[in-house]
Amino acid sequence: MVDTSRRNLLFGRKPQTIAAPRPPWSKPNFVDICTRCGDCVSACPTQIIRVGDAGFPTVDFAHGECSFCGECSRVCNTKAIEQSAAEPWSLRAVRTDNCLALKNIECRICGEVCDVRAIRFELAIGKVAKPHINTEQCTGCGACVAPCPSQSLNILEITT
Known part of the structure; x- marks a missing residue:
C-alpha cells in the first residue's frame, strides 16, 4: 500500500481536505457575489459562521450548531445568502x-x-x-x- 501523504509530498500535491461549508442558503455563485464584509459572521447568534479561506465566511460546527434563524441572510446586502423556502443546504x-x-x-x-x-x-x-x-x-x-x-x-x- 502506498502512503498517500508521502506521495503527495514527493509529487508536490496538496493533501485532499474537505471544503468548509458555506452559510445556509448560500447561492451557487456565492464566491462571485460575496464581498467578504463579515456581516454574517457578526450576526450569527451561535457563532458558527467564521472567516475562512480568502476571507469568505464558512461554517464551523466545532463551535455549535446552526439554528436556521436566518440572521446571516437578513444582514447580507449582496444577497449571496438569501433565505428561501428551499432547504438551507444539502x-x-x-x-x-x-x-x-x-x-x-x-x-x-x-x-x-x-x-x-x-x-x-x-x-x-x-x-x-x-x-x-x-x-x-x-x-x-x-x-x-x-x-x-x-x-x-x-x-x-x-x-x-
Whole structure:
C-alpha cells in the first residue's frame, strides 16, 4: 500500500481536505457575489459562521450548531445568502469509524442532542447500541458534532 501523504509530498500535491461549508442558503455563485464584509459572521447568534479561506465566511460546527434563524441572510446586502423556502443546504451528518459505539463503548450523546431525532440507536442483545443516521430526517444543523467525544461525526454535502 502506498502512503498517500508521502506521495503527495514527493509529487508536490496538496493533501485532499474537505471544503468548509458555506452559510445556509448560500447561492451557487456565492464566491462571485460575496464581498467578504463579515456581516454574517457578526450576526450569527451561535457563532458558527467564521472567516475562512480568502476571507469568505464558512461554517464551523466545532463551535455549535446552526439554528436556521436566518440572521446571516437578513444582514447580507449582496444577497449571496438569501433565505428561501428551499432547504438551507444539502449538508447531512455522517458517522466515521471512530464512533465509540462501534468500538463497543456505550455512548449516545449524538442521539441525545439531535432535536429532529435523525440519529437513532439499534439495540442488540449483549452488544452496545449502534447509531444510525437517517439522512432524510437530518437537517445538517451540526448539533451532534461538537459534543461527540470521539469527533466521529462530520457534516458533509450529500448529493443525490
